[in-house]
Amino acid sequence: MGVRIEVDHLTMRYGDVVAVDDITFTVEPGEFFGLLGPNGAGKTTTLETIEGLRRPSGGRVAIDGHDPAKREPDVQRRIGVQLQASSFFERLTAVEQLQTFGALYGVPQTRFGELLEQVGLSEKADAQVEDLSGGQKQRLSIACALVHDPEVVFLDEPTAALDPQARRNLWDVLRGINDSGRTVVLTTHYMEEAEELCDRVAIVDRGRLLELDTPAALIGRLDAVTRIGLSAEAVALDEARGLPGVLDAEVSAGSLVIQTREAATVLSELGRREALDGLSVSRGTLEDVFLNLTGREYRA
Template sequence: VDNIKYNYGDIQAVKGITFTVKEGEIFGFLGPNGAGKSTTINMLTGQLYPKKGRITVLGLDITKKSGEVQAQIGICFERTNLYEQMSAIENLKLFADLYGVKKFDADDLLITVDLKGRGKDRVSSFSKGMKQRLMVARSLINKPKILFLDEPTEGLDPTSADNIRNVILKERQRGATVFLTTHDMLEADKLSDRVAFIDDGEIIALDTPYNLKQKYGKRSIKAQITTEIGEIEDREISMDNENTAGEVHTLFDKEKVVTIHSKEASLEDIFIQITGRGLTG
């Protein structure tokens, strides 16, 4: 991705971003709603063309070879776009026909996303989580080289979200590259090899979660102690001070410690530190 820009009228949605995604990695593209994530993924998949800049996907210019690219990728949108009056298997077969895939195992795909035995049921009878899992299954029909997932676990219950995370990891094991857009920093931290922060149409940081935490994060030791009157109070000691060991020794020497653990900055903490605002701000 080389210096791409996109605007809706006078609104600059994407302001000249540049990055490279490595083959076989899970790349987290993170930012709050309205930051430019969905516009970017639409350009990467050939649904929008950049006003300026160049995008190469699988060695092909997306603006000139979008059909060839789309035949080798899978896409799962943030919003459900299934045929509600058709069954799960009918939805999968329809998209297999569109992709020109003649041989695929619909039942196996449904098992992959924990929808075993629901293939003949109408999609209109599915819960939101079931529909989202079916959309993920649909994105896998052509065994894509790149899987684009736009907020794949948004609004899902923990079980459905965990199932989709497991599918993402299995796809990476298969050799697929995964481009994951989300504003769920915890999910991105668990899954991503590298992450990019996008805010107001610009990439403001790009690195591994570990390196971002080392660069921007603050490490600390958090403890709970019991006071003389039996109340629980919190204590926090920075791990980056010269006298950290002495402060920990004093804590145990003078206080009754109930619990103690280390704490590192989360990706959300780092995003707030860099931008000065949270993911919903």
Template structure:
């Protein structure tokens, strides 16, 4: 089976503004693919073009070999879309919202109960949308996108504005969607989210594709220093800076943070000095990759 989505030299212009600039990528069947970048990077415009909501200025997009801009009913039934901002009908309950969306596709009532359970809203089935929390509303919007059992699901910043706990709870829902065999395309400006969920990520900024690979490969290619954390009283700052293999040491809150590319040597020396209290080891991240690619602070 070939790629489910093919984007070839996609460009989108609005007057003198180029929102998407010569972007190309593919998404494979069953893949969890992420478009990662700050607000204004061109992620949503790219996604809306792939969904068929916008026609490209130049370049081409195909979904299962078809042009999504032609709005063919057969293709539209095979994709589900969760927009960045979702609007619901006023004074309807969660299950009534789903029933309304499902009626457009002739979906049986049993399917609605299954969806509510899948997104963790069974207990809120009879609650009006106005009474749902932000995370619950996002889960309901995802359920609406899944009501017709699509093969490909587009999620535009589904965890934006959620608190950390609600965001992590929603990650479990998103994993389940992908584990069920669906192809998922996600846009996000949360580095940790893309690293946690995506098989591959495309990092975009100012409308251009900067890099595309698995999160692990991108981090490995950076050759970033590993951070070793210790309790602040494990060593003095001067002692930490003099350790073999340590490139940099600094105090951070109640901890010491050592940077090294020779972890075995540093850990062996810390063990010899019995200075392992509060030990933590963390490698580079996608945020480090972004900073390396753009040379500036990340804009959320």
């Protein structure tokens, strides 16, 4: 289970517009891989090229050595795709949707109940898709992508527009897909999601690959400050600013916030002074990395 994906100097042009500009990366079998970038960065174009929906203008894409654009039946059967915007057949129930997709692959009837249970929709098997919530429709969309038991699953913003609870529930489903040995390739605008789920992430912007590594390694290279929060009464502001290892300190919204790159030193000193009331510690995040690489200007 799981396939190897090779993207070698991939380029996609539309007239004078270069949507993907000489991108190279590899996804290993069984890896959970994230493709991140602002709107218009080239994420979906890259994903659709790997899926075989588009032919590259230059470079090469391979799934276990096969060109997905050739649409070979044996290769297609190994691929599951959840598109950014999913459409369902009207007036069909959840299980009927799966049966319709499964008929294309000769999937046995026993498979559909297992899939609905896997994505937490067993109780909605006989509900028409129009009656499902946004999160339930997303889970059904993923079940349709899994109906033929593919070895690699492509997920294009699967949690877009979901509330926090629905998003967290869907994370559990996505972890389960990857834990079963499948290779998973994900695009998302939620940096917390990528940091939580992905083994490695590629950050792209304006069609170019900017960084590729584990979330932890990218955050570590950023050398972001650690923020230590305390109750405003825990220690005086001037005293906090004078502690060893403190870069700066301020009072904000009734809390004292200390910035440091030597968190252990500062926490040890605060502990010695018994000044740990209301303690919270936050480090740099993948979102900090993303903004540092791509900038903060508004993207339409």
